[in-house]
Amino acid sequence: MxxxxxxxxxxxxxxxxxxxxxxxxxxxxxxxxxxxxxxxxxxxxxxxxxxxxxxxxxxxxxxxxxxxxxxxxxxxxxxAYPSPEEARQIFSARRLVEPGLLREAAARITPDDIKDLRELLLEEGRLMSERGQTARRAEIKASGDFHLMLAVISGNAIMQRFMEELVARSSLVIALYGQSTASSCGHSEHGEIISAIESNELDRACQLMLHHIAHIEADLDLRERKSLGLKEAFEL
Amino acid sequence: MxxxxxxxxxxxxxxxxxxxxxxxxxxxxxxxxxxxxxxxxxxxxxxxxxxxxxxxxxxxxxxxxxxxxxxxxxxxxxxAYPSPEEARQIFSARRLVEPGLLREAAARITPDDIKDLRELLLEEGRLMSERGQTARRAEIKASGDFHLMLAVISGNAIMQRFMEELVARSSLVIALYGQSTASSCGHSEHGEIISAIESNELDRACQLMLHHIAHIEADLDLRERKSLGLKEAFEL
DNA sequence: GCCGGTTGAATTGTATACAATTTTTTATAA
DNA sequence: TTATAAAAAATTGTATACAATTCAACCGGC
Known part of the structure; x- marks a missing residue:
């Protein structure tokens, strides 16, 4: 694909x-x-x-x-080793950008686009059920591609590039601070967002998107871990 | 400064x-x-x-x-020689991003920040009244710096970098397609936006920002000028 | 044993050299 | 003159060479 x-x-x-x-x-x-x-x-x-x-x-x-x-x-x-603060800024940027992007995408979306999105979703689900590193990696990619595809549909190449950057950096953040091994806890949410777009419930789609991003962020443990390579690491 | x-x-x-x-x-x-x-x-x-x-x-x-x-x-x-389509995308991106950025900035803004903004505004006005290329260039810069400063105040370094890109590219677009020599037609609008923020009228501030961006864009002539370096250029 | 300094290896910063491609010029023929 | 083709010049793509800096090992002193 x-x-x-x-x-x-x-x-x-x-x-x-x-x-x-x-x-x-x-x-x-x-x-x-x-x-x-x-x-x-x-x-x-x-x-x-x-x-x-x-x-x-x-x-x-x-x-x-x-x-x-x-x-x-x-x-x-x-x-890159994003700091917790950087991580927060990345997701803050996504919350800022993605609802608007979704609205623009919804305004131009075609039935074909929806088909593509649903196919991506299917693929994502399939990978989720598989075991092994290869599947996991493909799943990570597919999960990001959902957000990217919305940017593509929006037709704005500049926003698309920016989203590519944000999604890629998000992957780094999740690798660093993610807790639940299943990075795809929000898989079903992707489907809900598509449905909301399809039935023209734009406000709801935006809300879902915001929640979705919040969920991803909620799975992170962004507490400052001071390097503590010192004695503190061994003090009981 | x-x-x-x-x-x-x-x-x-x-x-x-x-x-x-x-x-x-x-x-x-x-x-x-x-x-x-x-x-x-x-x-x-x-x-x-x-x-x-x-x-x-x-x-x-x-x-x-x-x-x-x-x-x-x-x-x-x-x-870069942005095409009309690219130009549209740049301003579309700004409309998408700047209201949200303004909201984040408003949430963190300090009296000192407002003072800085007003100073920038004053400087901008001063440059507007001056004659000469140097003043014009400084004015262009100051006009962009207003939008940039909001990004700085928002505290999100990623969005700040993105805005820097958008503002810089906007300058290119205006150089190419701008009609009114006075690039600063929207100077007063900057002031109104600050006032709206100051009096905590966030929705209104966002509206003003959207109008402001629309005004800048409205001053452009984005009709496709096909190269037409051919005979067509001489056919009556 | 621990600390500071010194030396050498490894790595990055920058310049130069050569290969590949494009652009311009020139030459030639229609 | 115009068009086409070949040759020359200029420009970019990539590799290599050298300088500057950092990193690590070593060593003598405390």
Whole structure:
């Protein structure tokens, strides 16, 4: 199945090397094969993809613009490790943006779109029942793709890019602070949102969306864990 | 006067060369010293700032992530030339985001913030009355800074960055499609918005913000001008 | 044993060099 | 003159080389 993030307007088809690497690393981060804080040295990345450090560096820079990687001057690039405060801001941004996006999407949605959304939902459910890491990763992706697809339907490429960033960063946050192993606690809510859109209950759809985001956030444990790599860790 | 875009959280103080260049070019674009479509060759940029092509290229890449520059494979970087459709999407995004941002800002605003906003407004008015390019450029910047400052007050660094992108791209759009020479037709509206916030009339403030954005957009001529560099241009 | 400083390896920051592509110029023919 | 093709120049894509900084191991002193 194609990704929901397919570009609308025609762009240059041939991705320059750095972009391929960027996409590969991004996918690895979003699917949680790379954990927050992991160091991504330019040489290692270059060797891994059989390109020079130049391209590796460019890819890492690109990811830092998306907030998925932090590059610290003279120290290198690390998979982003969002602080609880950053996590709150990410979800605050989503609460701010997604209802409006949903309204715009609803105004342009076609029966075909609804079919696509329902198919995505089905796929998501199927993956939920499966076992294994591969299924889990695919499930994470599908869950995000639901929100992304609404952005695509809205027809606003700028908001779409922003949502891609927010969804990707959300995945990092959930990896860090998520409690319930089932990241998909809100799967059914996706379905309810579609139904509400379908029956033209826009206000209700927005409310559902807000609740849905709140639920995801409620599953996080965002208490400040001061590094406490000190003696405190051993004091009873 | 300090820019409204001052970072909230402490970041690495020393900007690596490429970032300085990026900022310089961005400012030039936003202040309209560089026109949309202008070619920015890596060598030229490098020479201009006395750095290697490596850094110039990095700066241009960075600007492309912000939507201020388009880099076309094997052809080079150009100051972005947003299409009418892109322009619509930029303002659509602003209408989607700014009311919510305003609400969040209002919830956290302090008397000091209001003072800062009013000062910015005063400065804006002062620049409006002045003549000359320098004043005009400063006015453009101040006008954008008003919207940016609301994002800063909201306390959400992610939304702040997004607004920075939107405001910068708006400047490009206005440069391309703006009709009234006075880009500041909506200056008084800024004041009304502040007043509405101050007197806690949130709904009204949001309405004013929406109207304000609509006014800016209404000053644009977004009719498709097909390139028509062909004979059609001469056919009577 | 613990602390501060010193040295060497590893890593990043930047410049340069070469390859690939595009653009411009020039030459040639219709 | 106009159009087409070939050659030259300029520009971007990528790799490599060198400088600067950070990190880690080591070592002598307390």
């Amino acid at each position: 194609k990704s929901a993030a397919t570009a609308q307007q025609a762009e240059e088809p041939a991705e320059t090397g750095a972009q391929q690497i960027r996409d590969a690393i991004r996918t690895a981060i979003v699917e949680r094969r790379l954990s927050p804080g992991t160091k991504l040295s330019e040489s290692d990345v270059g060797n891994l993809f059989n390109v020079s450090r130049t391209l590796a560096r460019a890819a890492l820079q690109a990811l830092s613009y998306e907030g998925l990687v932090n590059v610290e001057k003279n120290r290198g690039a690390f998979v | 300090k820019s409204a875009a001052t970072a909230q959280q402490a970041e690495e103080p020393a900007e690596t060369g490429a970032q300085q260049i990026r900022d310089a070019i961005r400012t030039a674009i936003v202040e309209r010293r560089l026109s949309p479509g202008t070619k920015l060759s890596e060598s030229d940029v490098g020479n201009l700032f006395n750095v290697s092509r490596t850094l110039a290229r990095a700066a241009l890449q960075a600007l492309s992530y912000e939507g201020l520059v388009n880099v076309e494979k094997n052809r080079g970087a150009f100051v």
